[in-house]
Amino acid sequence: MPSSEGGLLDASDLHRAYGRVRVLRGVDIHLTAGEALAVVGPNGAGKTTLLRVLAGLVRPGQGLIRVVGRTLQPGDPDARRPIGFLSHQSLLYDDLTVRENVMFTARLFGLRDPAAAARRVLDECELGSRSGERPRSLSRGLLQRAALARALVHDPQVLLLDEPFTALDAPGADRLRGLLQARLAAGAAIVIVTHQLGEAWDLATRVGVLAHGRWTLESPRQGSLAEFVPQWQAASGA
Amino acid sequence: MPDAIRLALVIAAKDIRAELRSRTALLSASVFAALVLVIFYFSRDPTAVPAIVLAPSVLWVTFAFAAIVALNRAFTVEREHGAMDGLLLAPVPRGALFLGKYIANLAFVGAVQVITVPLFIVFFNVDLGAALPGIVATMVLATIGFVAVGTVFSAMAVRTRFAELMLPVLLLPFMVWPVRWAVEITARLLDGRPLSEMLGWLRLLALYDVVFLTLCIMVFGAVVDE
Numbered sequence: 001m002p003s004s005e006g007g008l009l010d011a012s013d014l015h016r017a018y019g020r021v022r023v024l025r026g027v028d029i030h031l032t033a034g035e036a037l038a039v040v041g042p043n044g045a046g047k048t049t050l051l052r053v054l055a056g057l058v059r060p061g062q063g064l065i066r067v068v069g070r071t072l073q074p075g076d077p078d079a080r081r082p083i084g085f086l087s088h089q090s091l092l093y094d095d096l097t098v099r100e101n102v103m104f105t106a107r108l109f110g111l112r113d114p115a116a117a118a119r120r121v122l123d124e125c126e127l128g129s130r131s132g133e134r135p136r137s138l139s140r141g142l143l144q145r146a147a148l149a150r151a152l153v154h155d156p157q158v159l160l161l162d163e164p165f166t167a168l169d170a171p172g173a174d175r176l177r178g179l180l181q182a183r184l185a186a187g188a189a190i191v192i193v194t195h196q197l198g199e200a201w202d203l204a205t206r207v208g209v210l211a212h213g214r215w216t217l218e219s220p221r222q223g224s225l226a227e228f229v230p231q232w233q234a235a236s237g238a
Numbered sequence: 239m240p241d242a243i244r245l246a247l248v249i250a251a252k253d254i255r256a257e258l259r260s261r262t263a264l265l266s267a268s269v270f271a272a273l274v275l276v277i278f279y280f281s282r283d284p285t286a287v288p289a290i291v292l293a294p295s296v297l298w299v300t301f302a303f304a305a306i307v308a309l310n311r312a313f314t315v316e317r318e319h320g321a322m323d324g325l326l327l328a329p330v331p332r333g334a335l336f337l338g339k340y341i342a343n344l345a346f347v348g349a350v351q352v353i354t355v356p357l358f359i360v361f362f363n364v365d366l367g368a369a370l371p372g373i374v375a376t377m378v379l380a381t382i383g384f385v386a387v388g389t390v391f392s393a394m395a396v397r398t399r400f401a402e403l404m405l406p407v408l409l410l411p412f413m414v415w416p417v418r419w420a421v422e423i424t425a426r427l428l429d430g431r432p433l434s435e436m437l438g439w440l441r442l443l444a445l446y447d448v449v450f451l452t453l454c455i456m457v458f459g460a461v462v463d464e
Binding site for chain 2 (some may be wrong): 038057088089
């Protein structure tokens with residue numbers, strides 16, 4: 001995959017193994033402002049591991065990650081500042097309200113006015129009226145929106161999203177696409193891991209198929225989803 | 239205020255707020271402490287051993303076990319819904335993360351001790367009187383050290399399948415010395431001896447605190463980072 005300097009997210013030659021199982025085998029990513037990479041692939045292809053490696057949660061066995069020009073390494077907490085991460089799990093505390101959870105994240109990121117930042121992002125995710133509730137009382141879809149608010153509160157330049165459309169109804173998915181489109185227009189870069197490529201298709205500027213820990217296809221998005229499906233199936237080994 | 243201290247206080251405040259809502263650690267550790275005291279009370283023969291002889295050991299065994307119950311909760315809350323990932327993703331130095339969890343744990347264990355002491359007085363009919371300031375100082379010195387070690391082991395144990403079992407197995411060997419020194423001090427204080435006689439043990443407790451607090455801050459990153 002071509003790589004150049006100056007991207008928001010530059011990852012080169014990422015390898016990762018769990019014991020003897022090699023999950024990532026030389027993955028490269030280069031994303032500049034306004035680019036969104038949709039990552040698809042069969043179960044066990046290494047998609048979630050890739051996202052966790054890019055977020056700095058899992059250390060690559062080999063390879064280098066630069067986020068907004070800064071190398072991601074454990075001794076440099078500020079290198080994680082531009083990253084927003086949406087996981088399979090909500091990353092929220094059950095004993096705090098949604099607003100308190102988002103404000104807590106805002107405080108960790110040292111935002112000047114955590115309350116205002118939380119209010120803004122909760123309104124953006126249309127959770128303002130439910131922000132006084134605890135996560136355990138929310139439906140799965142609302143919980144996903146709360147988790148997204150947590151991930152976006154610090155205006156990250158690099159968004160790493162694992163199955164962001166999960167549990168969202170059609171209007172919710174539309175709203176999320178609009179929200180992410182606005183972030184892209186503002187100069188963010190996004191990696192979306194998904195099984196629902198149709199949901200992310202219009203958003204993506206690039207599409208990558210990960211199989212057995214390496215790209216079997218990675219290219220700019222062209223044409224329609226229907227035209228891409230045969231390539232996707234071939235690249236997945238289907 | 240230095241950023242690391244600010245972040246530590248943010249994390250500690252979050253833990254304390256969550257605990258005040260759920261009361262899981264405080265309530266379970268306090269009830270556990272009360273039950274330990276009840277068991278000791280009914281299992282001793284008052285005609286064979288006077289309460290005052292057993293009291294220091296009972297007090298510190300109760301503190302140690304109740305602390306383990308409270309510390310078990312420290313990182314269990316971070317495991318639920320992957321919240322620990324949220325902490326690790328934030329631009330927070332690992333030392334600040336440790337300090338935040340540590341301050342909250344000190345508050346929980348301290349609160350459990352404050353609840354336990356009156357129960358101990360009632361069950362063992364001990365007049366703390368003039369010994370109280372010395373015992374409080376000993377509690378503070380001993381707790382600072384073993385809670386630091388407990389915070390690191392709690393972070394380590396929560397990643398294992400049997401976290402609740404692992405924490406006591408890991409922590410109890412490190413509690414032996416501070417608990418032993420604290421028992422020696424408490425026994426003498428209850429015997430009416432002046433605190434100045436116990437300076438040697440107090441110094442050992444302080445040394446334990448400095449050594450283990452420093453070590454814990456240094457190794458915490460390696461424990462929580464993958």
